[in-house]
Amino acid sequence: MNIPAWTPELQARLYQDMLLSRRFEERIVEMAKEKGRLPGMQILSVGQEAVAAGVVAALTPRDVIVSNHRSHAHLLCRGADPNTLMAEIMGKATGVNAGKAGTLHLAVPQLNVLMTSTVVGAGPPLAAGAAFAQQYTRSGAVTVVFFGDGAAAEGSVHEAMNLAGVWKLPLLLVCENNCWAGAQPCRVHCAVGDLSIRAAAYDMPGRAVDGNDVEAVYRLAAEMAAHCRGGRGPALIEARTYRMRGHGESDPQHYVDPAEIAAWSRRCPLKRYRQKLLDGGVLSAADLERMETGAMRKVADAVDFADRSPYPEARAALDDVWTAAPAL
Amino acid sequence: MTEMSFGQALNQALVLALEADEGVFVAGEGVGVSIHQDPNMPTHGLLERFGPRRVRDTPVSEAAIAGLAVGAAAMGLRPVVEIMFFPFITLASDMLVNHAGKLRYMSGGQSRFPLTVRVKAGVGFGAGSQHSHNLEAWMAHSPGLKLVWPSNPADAKGLLLGAIFDPDPVIVVEDMMLYWMRGQVPEGDNRQALGRARVVRAGTDCTLVAYGAALYTALEGARMAAEAGIACEVIDLRSLVPLDKACLLDSVRRTGRLVIVHEANRFCGYGAELAALAAEEAFEALKAPVRRVAPPSIPVPASPPQEGFFKPSAEAVAAAVKEICR
Numbered sequence: 001m002n003i004p005a006w007t008p009e010l011q012a013r014l015y016q017d018m019l020l021s022r023r024f025e026e027r028i029v030e031m032a033k034e035k036g037r038l039p040g041m042q043i044l045s046v047g048q049e050a051v052a053a054g055v056v057a058a059l060t061p062r063d064v065i066v067s068n069h070r071s072h073a074h075l076l077c078r079g080a081d082p083n084t085l086m087a088e089i090m091g092k093a094t095g096v097n098a099g100k101a102g103t104l105h106l107a108v109p110q111l112n113v114l115m116t117s118t119v120v121g122a123g124p125p126l127a128a129g130a131a132f133a134q135q136y137t138r139s140g141a142v143t144v145v146f147f148g149d150g151a152a153a154e155g156s157v158h159e160a161m162n163l164a165g166v167w168k169l170p171l172l173l174v175c176e177n178n179c180w181a182g183a184q185p186c187r188v189h190c191a192v193g194d195l196s197i198r199a200a201a202y203d204m205p206g207r208a209v210d211g212n213d214v215e216a217v218y219r220l221a222a223e224m225a226a227h228c229r230g231g232r233g234p235a236l237i238e239a240r241t242y243r244m245r246g247h248g249e250s251d252p253q254h255y256v257d258p259a260e261i262a263a264w265s266r267r268c269p270l271k272r273y274r275q276k277l278l279d280g281g282v283l284s285a286a287d288l289e290r291m292e293t294g295a296m297r298k299v300a301d302a303v304d305f306a307d308r309s310p311y312p313e314a315r316a317a318l319d320d321v322w323t324a325a326p327a328l
Numbered sequence: 329m330t331e332m333s334f335g336q337a338l339n340q341a342l343v344l345a346l347e348a349d350e351g352v353f354v355a356g357e358g359v360g361v362s363i364h365q366d367p368n369m370p371t372h373g374l375l376e377r378f379g380p381r382r383v384r385d386t387p388v389s390e391a392a393i394a395g396l397a398v399g400a401a402a403m404g405l406r407p408v409v410e411i412m413f414f415p416f417i418t419l420a421s422d423m424l425v426n427h428a429g430k431l432r433y434m435s436g437g438q439s440r441f442p443l444t445v446r447v448k449a450g451v452g453f454g455a456g457s458q459h460s461h462n463l464e465a466w467m468a469h470s471p472g473l474k475l476v477w478p479s480n481p482a483d484a485k486g487l488l489l490g491a492i493f494d495p496d497p498v499i500v501v502e503d504m505m506l507y508w509m510r511g512q513v514p515e516g517d518n519r520q521a522l523g524r525a526r527v528v529r530a531g532t533d534c535t536l537v538a539y540g541a542a543l544y545t546a547l548e549g550a551r552m553a554a555e556a557g558i559a560c561e562v563i564d565l566r567s568l569v570p571l572d573k574a575c576l577l578d579s580v581r582r583t584g585r586l587v588i589v590h591e592a593n594r595f596c597g598y599g600a601e602l603a604a605l606a607a608e609e610a611f612e613a614l615k616a617p618v619r620r621v622a623p624p625s626i627p628v629p630a631s632p633p634q635e636g637f638f639k640p641s642a643e644a645v646a647a648a649v650k651e652i653c654r
Binding site for chain 1: 353381384386387389391392394395396397398399400401402403404405407422423426427431432433434435436437438439440471472474495496
């Protein structure tokens with residue numbers, strides 16, 4: 001199994017991906033406070049960026065990603081254009097899905113972020129289908145599906161894990177255990193404390209990782225992706241992380257002990273990695289400052305682009321249900 | 329043309345599609361090795377002919393089967409999956425309703441989902457309501473899904489081929505009561521466009537509309553009405569989504585009367601949509617109220633006399649026709 005040696009370029013990328021995701025979503029947090037500024041629900045992955053950055057960096061461009069509600073970091077780490085993402089979040093015509101997805105269903109098929117579902121637990125069966133196609137066409141690529149600890153209770157997740165196990169599909173299941181399913185903590189909604197052990201029931205390797213340690217996530221994702229790519233079937237990663245915001249931006253988190261948030265804040269994946277890179281001499285304070293400025297500019301540009309973009313024509317709502325049928 | 333059964337015609341369509349396109353694969357519970365040993369079953373012999381890569385027996389796992397179809401279609405394959413009985417489509421319904429039908433739309437038209445779901449349907453084999461429950465109205469109500477329902481062997485082949493090579497998700501309903509019905513079937517690829525109904529009996533006094541096995545109830549009702557001097561025009565709908573509005577409206581405008589026959593529950597059934605269409609777009613032509621001959625809103629009973637009571641009869645069709653043609 002080939003895990004690339006650490007290079008300053010890779011380490012800088014991991015940090016930069018997390019940084020852009022964080023600044024992008026922090027801007028959404030601010031805009032969500034302005035009445036009427038953003039349509040729909042804002043469901044964010046603040047605090048979980050190391051999972052997105054570490055897993056996505058371990059993939060090849062041909063690998064497929066299936067995402068969920070908290071998709072922004074997955075997409076930005078994959079290289080999606082912040083401008084068209086922000087425009088989509090605002091429901092604008094220039095949005096990456098022409099305004100039909102909104103913030104919740106963002107998908108960028110050109111980047112192989114093939115599908116996003118916000119029906120909790122629906123991602124794994126879809127991803128099993130994509131992984132089947134990869135196996136069927138002998139493409140050598142893998143499919144990664146991100147889902148949460150809440151989704152792990154859905155029957156569809158277990159059906160997909162079983163099918164992937166029986167057919168040895170190249171499917172990497174990444175459970176982002178962020179400690180909360182809505183307002184319910186894991187001990188209330190999950191019969192086991194360690195979700196990764198469920199892999200055993202479907203004859204696949206399952207491992208847990210500190211989901212706030214981006215290098216640890218990257219290493220495990222590279223190892224598990226190599227397993228899937230090698231024709232040995234699916235694998236499960238449980239990335240243990242934390243949902244720093246509420247379920248959505250309208251959720252005041254009144255049910256969370258503030259000490260818990262404070263404790264996880266000290267384990268912030270960005271802070272930790274920044275310190276590590278500084279201590280290791282990989283990046284200088286000036287490098288970090290430059291990256292900070294760059295991320296802030298990208299986010300400001302994205303908001304500006306989205307603000308200046310028009311809404312789609314109302315009647316364009318009728319388009320894109322079906323492909324025009326070919327003449328028979 | 330060759331004479332064969334409805335099930336053999338479906339089988340021919342699957343064989344042709346598997347031969348024509350490497351992207352076509354067939355998956356479902358027992359589509360390879362079946363508990364049936366009957367050449368009239370649509371997937372009979374496919375595994376032996378095409379092997380386990382193209383013909384895949386799945387776990388008993390309808391959500392995964394439907395998810396397999398959606399995900400593989402997004403990747404450019406043409407999945408043909410089977411849901412064993414119509415009531416089990418509830419287990420697959422999230423993947424069909426929320427994903428197959430919506431993901432293309434939500435992608436802003438960037439993705440395509442050329443998948444086919446074959447589902448066995450029907451009332452009249454004494455299995456009771458968890459194996460007999462026609463849910464076409466649920467599926468037709470969900471945007472993005474197409475639905476066809478052949479009534480004879482030639483259409484079984486042509487509409488299944490049309491569905492497999494259609495660029496969008498299509499549900500093909502197969503009336504199990506018709507699997508052994510014999511008829512002439514064209515050689516080769518006779519794929520049919522979706523969205524076209526067919527007038528199967530011409531008449532001037534009343535339009536009868538049906539699909540699948542109910543078509544034969546309608547035809548028998550038309551024969552009985554003819555004995556009373558009433559000439560019914562009978563339409564085989566063939567495609568419920570898209571609906572051939574022009575064919576239906578043209579007939580209703582000529583006859584001025586409409587009777588709808590189906591084996592799904594009457595309340596909120598597909599026939600209500602047809603009745604509303606006639607009222608909205610051909611009201612001026614109607615000489616009498618629209619009638620629906622359809623089962624009451626009860627689960628399908630298992631006991632033979634009760635199942636017979638549930639199922640629309642030709643006598644009930646003829647009575648409805650005579651009542652509005654008085």
